Amino acid sequence: MFEKVLIANRGEIALRIHRACREMGIKTVAVHSTADANAMNVRLADETVCIGPPPARESYLNIAAILSAATITGADAIHPGLGFLAEDANFAATVEEHGFTFIGPSPEHIRLMGNKVAAKEAARRLGIPTVPGSADSVPDVTAAEAAVCAIGYPVLIKASAGGGGRGMKVARNAAELARLLPIAQHEAASFFGCGEVYLERHLERPRHVEIQVLGDGKGGIIHLGERDCSLQRSHQKVLEETPSPALNCTEREQLGTLAVAALGEIGYRSAGTLEFLYQDGEFFFIEMNTRLQVEHPISEMISGIDIVREQLCIAAGVPFGYRQSDVKLCGHAIECRINAENSENFRPSPGRVTGYHPPGGLGVRVDSALYDGYEVPPYYDSLVSKLIIHGKSRNECLMRLRRALEEYVIGGIDTTIPLHQRLAVAPEFIDGDYDIHWLEEFVRRAK
Ligand code: MV4
Numbered sequence: 491m492f493e494k495v496l497i498a499n500r501g502e503i504a505l506r507i508h509r510a511c512r513e514m515g516i517k518t519v520a521v522h523s524t525a526d527a528n529a530m531n532v533r534l535a536d537e538t539v540c541i542g543p544p545p546a547r548e549s550y551l552n553i554a555a556i557l558s559a560a561t562i563t564g565a566d567a568i569h570p571g572l573g574f575l576a577e578d579a580n581f582a583a584t585v586e587e588h589g590f591t592f593i594g595p596s597p598e599h600i601r602l603m604g605n606k607v608a609a610k611e612a613a614r615r616l617g618i619p620t621v622p623g624s625a626d627s628v629p630d631v632t633a634a635e636a637a638v639c640a641i642g643y644p645v646l647i648k649a650s651a652g653g654g655g656r657g658m659k660v661a662r663n664a665a666e667l668a669r670l671l672p673i674a675q676h677e678a679a680s681f682f683g684c685g686e687v688y689l690e691r692h693l694e695r696p697r698h699v700e701i702q703v704l705g706d707g708k709g710g711i712i713h714l715g716e717r718d719c720s721l722q723r724s725h726q727k728v729l730e731e732t733p734s735p736a737l738n739c740t741e742r743e744q745l746g747t748l749a750v751a752a753l754g755e756i757g758y759r760s761a762g763t764l765e766f767l768y769q770d771g772e773f774f775f776i777e778m779n780t781r782l783q784v785e786h787p788i789s790e791m792i793s794g795i796d797i798v799r800e801q802l803c804i805a806a807g808v809p810f811g812y813r814q815s816d817v818k819l820c821g822h823a824i825e826c827r828i829n830a831e832n833s834e835n836f837r838p839s840p841g842r843v844t845g846y847h848p849p850g851g852l853g854v855r856v857d858s859a860l861y862d863g864y865e866v867p868p869y870y871d872s873l874v875s876k877l878i879i880h881g882k883s884r885n886e887c888l889m890r891l892r893r894a895l896e897e898y899v900i901g902g903i904d905t906t907i908p909l910h911q912r913l914a915v916a917p918e919f920i921d922g923d924y925d926i927h928w929l930e931e932f933v934r935r936a937k
Pocket residue numbers: 621646653654655656690691692693694696697698719720722725767776777926
């Protein structure tokens with residue numbers, strides 16, 4: 491096992507990784523920008539290195555500074571966390587070239603899944619159903635129209651190097667396609683540094699269902715069930731739950747078997763997530779995330795498996811000590827993402843936290859680096875806490891969630907706790923009757 495791990499991230503996820511290291515007797519190195527000198531994960535780390543000024547480009551994305559920090563502290567391995575460099579194949583390769591272990595998938599798998607067209611093609615080859623679409627990127631309107639002949643309108647134009655929904659465009663007829671294609675190509679080039687786009691049939695009211703997998707890199711794969719991430723606004727997830735209220739046991743098993751077979755075939759290593767759209771009883775693969783995800787704790791709560799610990803063991807070459815039949819998924823879990831934002835207009839609300847009282851009790855977990863007196867910096871993602879609830883049943887989980895949201899006090903800044911309080915009593919949410927558009931409508935209706 492590693493003796494010392496450098497955590498190349500910040501905030502709650504850096505603290506989450508620190509905790510797993512600590513429990514395994516591994517020393518931690520926190521790297522931080524000048525804006526994060528007083529952060530909780532920095533205070534708790536064994537060693538700290540300031541790697542640059544507040545802008546992420548000069549600190550958390552500064553590969554040379556991170557590698558220097560790993561060198562001077564004598565770290566064995568680097569955990570990239572999520573966001574920042576977590577899905578940068580060149581970073582993963584550079585880490586390894588410098589003699590450190592990258593705690594994550596192989597650079598080849600990161601690169602493959604980073605290209606959405608190649609990822610879909612790989613998925614199709616591995617027997618995973620995908621959304622009907624262009625087999626390749628479409629260079630011009632002629633190629634796009636030819637592709638639409640087989641797909642049918644409406645189509646969605648997506649960036650090959652994209653993900654997360656930025657720059658997507660719906661075309662409902664040939665005129666819209668001709669108008670939107672060059673705009674989408676231009677946006678793809680400016681957002682992602684690659685102007686290639688592809689087409690997919692536009693699913694009007696799907697749910698977003700993803701499956702958590704762990705691979706040992708030697709063909710061993712297990713899954714930890716699915717997560718329903720349909721509750722989102724502006725492509726930001728707001729609340730996730732597992733199991734999905736939309737799936738039956740057969741569908742759940744089908745999805746798990748499919749994911750395990752496919753990723754075993756490619757010898758996938760570390761934690762990964764296959765994202766699907768689910769509509770009218772059918773699954774369609776859209777993307778794979780080759781990283782730890784924000785919502786990973788709900789899978790931990792129902793499985794009892796510490797995903798970050800598994801990532802560390804896998805990266806150290808320790809084979810799985812259990813198999814799929816040993817994984818028991820118990821009860822129900824929900825995560826509420828709490829952001830430093832106004833809960834009505836979603837404007838960021840950085841500043842000093844005055845009064846911090848997190849909830850507790852059975853089945854309540856709070857993943858957060860907040861503390862009384864902490865100053866939320868304005869430079870980064872506004873996620874400041876994750877409230878994770880576990881219950882024997884979905885109903886117990888919901889009752890407990892309402893209780894925990896009532897207890898949670900974060901003073902001095904606006905947070906999205908009030909949004910979660912409204913959501914937790916909304917009839918459609920209680921009934922599990924929602925798709926990827928429902929929350930946007932719910933937020934609009936509340937105004
Ligand atoms: C889609 C879609 C409908 N049809 N693809 C958005 C993020 C990216 N990961 C994929 N996304 C979508 N792809 C087809 N063919 C609708 C979305 C989508 C979405 C997906 C998951 C969660 C929230 C979403 C919000 C808007 C659109």
